[in-house]
Amino acid sequence: MTVENTEATPLVENEDENSQYEELSHTKSPLYRYSMFALSAIIGIPILYFFLVFLPNEAPDSENIYDLAVASKPKVYLHPVIRPSKVKAESEFASEYGEELNGDVEFLKDPDSPLKKIPNIPKWEYLSSQSELFKSHLEQLTEKEFDGSERPVKRLILVGDIHGSFKPLMRLLKRVKYNAKYDEVLMLGDFLAKGKHSTEVLDWAVKNQIGCVLGNHEIEILKRYAQFHGLPKLTFVGRHGREMNETMKSEIDIKETYDLDDLMRIAKHLTPKQIEYLRECPLIRELGPVPHLTNRKQTHYFDYPAEGFAVHAGLMWNVKNAHEQNPVYVTTMRNLLPPNWTEATENKHDQVDGVKSEPWTKHWNLFQDLQVRKQLENKTESTFMLGKKVYYGHDAGRGLRFKPYSTGLDSGCVYGVALSSEILWAEVEQSAKSEDSKVVYKHQFVQVSC
Numbered sequence: 001m002t003v004e005n006t007e008a009t010p011l012v013e014n015e016d017e018n019s020q021y022e023e024l025s026h027t028k029s030p031l032y033r034y035s036m037f038a039l040s041a042i043i044g045i046p047i048l049y050f051f052l053v054f055l056p057n058e059a060p061d062s063e064n065i066y067d068l069a070v071a072s073k074p075k076v077y078l079h080p081v082i083r084p085s086k087v088k089a090e091s092e093f094a095s096e097y098g099e100e101l102n103g104d105v106e107f108l109k110d111p112d113s114p115l116k117k118i119p120n121i122p123k124w125e126y127l128s129s130q131s132e133l134f135k136s137h138l139e140q141l142t143e144k145e146f147d148g149s150e151r152p153v154k155r156l157i158l159v160g161d162i163h164g165s166f167k168p169l170m171r172l173l174k175r176v177k178y179n180a181k182y183d184e185v186l187m188l189g190d191f192l193a194k195g196k197h198s199t200e201v202l203d204w205a206v207k208n209q210i211g212c213v214l215g216n217h218e219i220e221i222l223k224r225y226a227q228f229h230g231l232p233k234l235t236f237v238g239r240h241g242r243e244m245n246e247t248m249k250s251e252i253d254i255k256e257t258y259d260l261d262d263l264m265r266i267a268k269h270l271t272p273k274q275i276e277y278l279r280e281c282p283l284i285r286e287l288g289p290v291p292h293l294t295n296r297k298q299t300h301y302f303d304y305p306a307e308g309f310a311v312h313a314g315l316m317w318n319v320k321n322a323h324e325q326n327p328v329y330v331t332t333m334r335n336l337l338p339p340n341w342t343e344a345t346e347n348k349h350d351q352v353d354g355v356k357s358e359p360w361t362k363h364w365n366l367f368q369d370l371q372v373r374k375q376l377e378n379k380t381e382s383t384f385m386l387g388k389k390v391y392y393g394h395d396a397g398r399g400l401r402f403k404p405y406s407t408g409l410d411s412g413c414v415y416g417v418a419l420s421s422e423i424l425w426a427e428v429e430q431s432a433k434s435e436d437s438k439v440v441y442k443h444q445f446v447q448v449s450c
């Protein structure tokens with residue numbers, strides 16, 4: 001027989017028939033069926049996913065996201081608190097924490113543990129609203145800082161870039177004995193993306209109406225959301241409130257088209273409720289009075305509080321009004337470009353004509369220092385707050401940075417380093433003569449490992 005014939009008539013010979021039968025029985029083996037099943041699952045599930053995600057009626061409804069606020073104040077104010085008259089020993093604080101931190105008692109053995117030094121402010125009393133001290137303190141606040149609509153809180157807890165690190169965030173809040181009744185958390189942007197648990201962070205933030213500013217990652221997510229739902233560009237208005245003068249509007253272009261990346265995946269699944277939450281996050285929170293520290297070790301409080309701002313990346317020193325800051329700079333800047341230092345860049349290695357760019361905080365601090373000196377020389381001026389202090393994240397490369405007028409709190413939690421927070425409160429400083437008592441804005445730095 002010829003070779004061609006064997007192929008055309010395989011059943012002619014008995015031996016071939018047997019081998020054919022064996023092959024047939026092989027194709028019916030469980031292994032084969034499992035493989036086919038797995039194969040169809042591998043092909044089928046992505047197709048199913050594709051349809052679920054792309055069919056418009058399967059995606060969540062869209063919400064408008066234009067006219068976001070550049071700057072707004074928090075919905076809370078720091079009501080002055082009174083340290084218990086018998087100042088408790090540090091060990092006593094530690095034992096109070098120890099009861100609730102069963103899984104975390106390691107920290108109590110560590111002599112340098114910051115835990116022992118965290119005053120238990122949730123247990124401190126509020127200064128009476130009827131007291132003369134409270135009334136005179138209130139008189140110093142302008143309507144921009146206090147208009148009576150705010151909820152009193154004992155502490156403001158500023159948290160650096162969370163990036164979906166939900167568990168470290170929960171450990172941090174437990175460590176500081178966070179109590180929603182007395183505390184306000186403010187996330188300094190980039191609380192979503194990169195990490196594994198963005199959904200948990202966002203769900204928690206929406207449910208508990210946690211304070212926020214937008215970071216570059218939230219902006220990128222909102223841009224993708226706008227693209228996916230065919231919405232207009234993101235626009236930012238310089239005043240909270242829709243009566244905005246149109247000329248003070250700035251836009252963030254969404255001309256680029258985005259593929260299915262991590263940010264797009266988050267964007268597609270955003271529900272109207274989550275969008276409503278993100279839409280209320282401004283780029284800048286105007287915090288009002290905050291601690292003003294004058295020495296490098298950050299232990300000595302200045303006679304006047306500083307005016308505080310919370311942003312993701314930074315503020316331009318040469319823009320006087322927060323509402324006129326550039327939305328792109330505020331969420332991305334790291335350095336300023338020579339020679340005038342009035343343009344920002346995200347890239348720390350940028351140069352102009354061989355001159356290196358410099359950290360924005362350097363120019364911000366130089367400028368604030370100059371302003372404060374000028375104001376102090378001018379005795380005619382009655383001042384409550386002196387100097388502007390910025391709390392920011394975004395720069396895990398440089399990590400924690402403490403300067404008189406800026407505090408950087410991105411310590412790279414998503415890269416396995418640490419999650420950092422700064423706790424602010426207003427404390428009644430009692431002197432021997434009670435009529436000399438005053439309100440001092442204080443701070444405490446707290447960190448957990450990631």
Ligand SMILES: *[C@@H]1O[C@H](CO)[C@@H](O)[C@H](O)[C@H]1NC(C)=O
Binds near residue numbers: 246247
């Ligand atoms: C908006 O502000 C600009 C500059 O301050 C002014 O020229 C313009 O008339 C204002 N427009 C409206 C609609 O108020």
Ligand SMILES: *[C@@H]1O[C@H](CO)[C@@H](O)[C@H](O)[C@H]1NC(C)=O
Binds near residue numbers: 338
């Ligand atoms: C820097 O400022 C000077 C003086 O105001 C101006 O002439 C020059 O054009 C500015 N340079 C840049 C690059 O903006």
Ligand SMILES: *[C@@H]1O[C@H](CO)[C@@H](O)[C@H](O)[C@H]1NC(C)=O
Binds near residue numbers: 374375378380381
């Ligand atoms: C000093 O304060 C007065 C009143 O507020 C103000 O008019 C003046 O410009 C100030 N001078 C300086 C040098 O800041």
